[in-house]
Amino acid sequence: MPDTYHPLAGVKVLDLTRVLAGPLCTMVLGDLGARVIKVERPGLGDETRGWGPPFDPDGQSAYYLSINRNKLSVALDLDAEEDRRVLLSLAETADVVVENFRIGTLERRGVHAIALLERRPDLVWCRLTGFSGGDGRLGYDAVIQAESGWMAITGPPDGEPMKIGVALADVCAGKDAAIAILASLASRGRGSRPSDRLVTIVLAHSATAALVNVAQNALVSGREPVRWGNAHPNLVPYQLFQTADRPMVIAVGNDAQWLACCRALERPDLAEDVRYLANAGRVEHRAALVRTMGETLQTRPAAEWLERLAGRGVPAGVVRRVSEALGDVEADARTGIAPLPPGSVRLPPPRLDEHGALVRERGWAAFDRLL
Numbered sequence: 001m002p003d004t005y006h007p008l009a010g011v012k013v014l015d016l017t018r019v020l021a022g023p024l025c026t027m028v029l030g031d032l033g034a035r036v037i038k039v040e041r042p043g044l045g046d047e048t049r050g051w052g053p054p055f056d057p058d059g060q061s062a063y064y065l066s067i068n069r070n071k072l073s074v075a076l077d078l079d080a081e082e083d084r085r086v087l088l089s090l091a092e093t094a095d096v097v098v099e100n101f102r103i104g105t106l107e108r109r110g111v112h113a114i115a116l117l118e119r120r121p122d123l124v125w126c127r128l129t130g131f132s133g134g135d136g137r138l139g140y141d142a143v144i145q146a147e148s149g150w151m152a153i154t155g156p157p158d159g160e161p162m163k164i165g166v167a168l169a170d171v172c173a174g175k176d177a178a179i180a181i182l183a184s185l186a187s188r189g190r191g192s193r194p195s196d197r198l199v200t201i202v203l204a205h206s207a208t209a210a211l212v213n214v215a216q217n218a219l220v221s222g223r224e225p226v227r228w229g230n231a232h233p234n235l236v237p238y239q240l241f242q243t244a245d246r247p248m249v250i251a252v253g254n255d256a257q258w259l260a261c262c263r264a265l266e267r268p269d270l271a272e273d274v275r276y277l278a279n280a281g282r283v284e285h286r287a288a289l290v291r292t293m294g295e296t297l298q299t300r301p302a303a304e305w306l307e308r309l310a311g312r313g314v315p316a317g318v319v320r321r322v323s324e325a326l327g328d329v330e331a332d333a334r335t336g337i338a339p340l341p342p343g344s345v346r347l348p349p350p351r352l353d354e355h356g357a358l359v360r361e362r363g364w365a366a367f368d369r370l371l
Helices: 021-031 081-092 113-119 141-147 168-186 203-209 212-221 255-264 268-272 279-284 286-297 302-311 322-326 356-370
Strands: 012-016 035-040 071-075 096-099 124-129 198-202 238-242 247-251 316-318
Touching: 012 021, 021 035, 021 071, 021 096, 021 124, 021 168, 035 081, 035 356, 071 356, 081 113, 081 356, 096 168, 113 124, 113 198, 124 168, 141 168, 141 203, 168 198, 168 203, 198 203, 203 212, 238 286, 247 286, 247 302, 255 268, 255 279, 255 302, 268 286, 279 286, 302 316
Parallel strands: 012 035, 012 096, 035 071, 096 124, 124 198
Antiparallel strands: 238 247, 247 316
C-alpha cells in the first residue's frame, strides 16, 4: 500500500503473546505499520486457534482471526537450542518485544529481558500479566472481571453479578499495552534506563482503573457501588426504555439536554417540574421520572422517537443486533473490523508457522517479500 501512511513503518515487533490482550496489542501496532512476527508453539500455536466454533472454511477460529492480522507466524520450540537461537536473533534486532509468559518461563530458557535491554538501549520490552505480585495466577478475563469489581456492578439490581459480554478486561489491557509501547518508542534516545524500558501491564490493574467514575463514586462517598442494570448511577435519564415496538436508550448528559428531551417527548409538564430541573434532582427522584417517561415512550415506535430526539440534539439509539452494528463499519470474515486511518489491513491473520521457513531464513527481512 504505497499511498497509505503508516506511522510505525519500519518498527519491528516480536510478539511472544497468546490469547487476547497481547495479540490485540500487537495487532494494533501492526495496523499502524509495524512489522510483527508472532512466535507460536509448534503443533499447537496460540490456543485461540482452537477456540470455536465458528471456524472459517480454512479451519481458522473466528476468535483467533479477530486479533491476529498484519502478522507473520513462526513456530519455535523454546526447549530446542536452534529455535532459541532464532528467537534471540529476532529479539536482538527488534524494536519491541511483547510477551505474556509466566514469570521465569523465558528466563529458564536463557531469554532475559533486562540483559537484552542493557545491550540494546533502543529496545522496548512489554510484559503482560494477570495480577500484580508475580504470584503466577492466570489472568483470564472472566476471573479479572470478577476480582476487579466489574461483575459486582453489572447485571440487574436484584440479580446475580454478571460479566460483560465481551472480554473487555483483556481489551483494556491490550490497549493500555499499546499506549505504553507507543510512549516508550516516542521517548527512545532520551537516556532511559533498561528498567524504564521494561513496561509491565497488569490486567487486573487495567480493569480496576477502567471503573473510572464508579471507582471515584466509592472513593468520594465511602459507599459500596451497586448494580444499576441498564441505568446510570450518576445521570437520569440515562438508560434503556421500552417503546411501542423495540427497546431504545436515551442518554441525557446535562440539564439543557433534559429540557430538549422534554420537548421531544411533548411533555412540558416534566420540563416545568422543579424536581427535575437539575440532574441531582432527577437522580433523587429517579423512580418517579423513569416510570413517567416509560409510559410516554411506549405510546410510539422507536423510529419516531429517534427522529424527534435527534432533531432536538438528545443522544439516543435503538438496541441493535451485532449484525446490524457491523453494517456501519468495514468488516471482513478473514481480517475482522478494519481499523480507521492511519491504521490499515495489510496482511490476513497467518496460519500456524505459515512464514516459518521465510523467517528462519531472512529474519525481519521476510516482510520485504510479502509487503
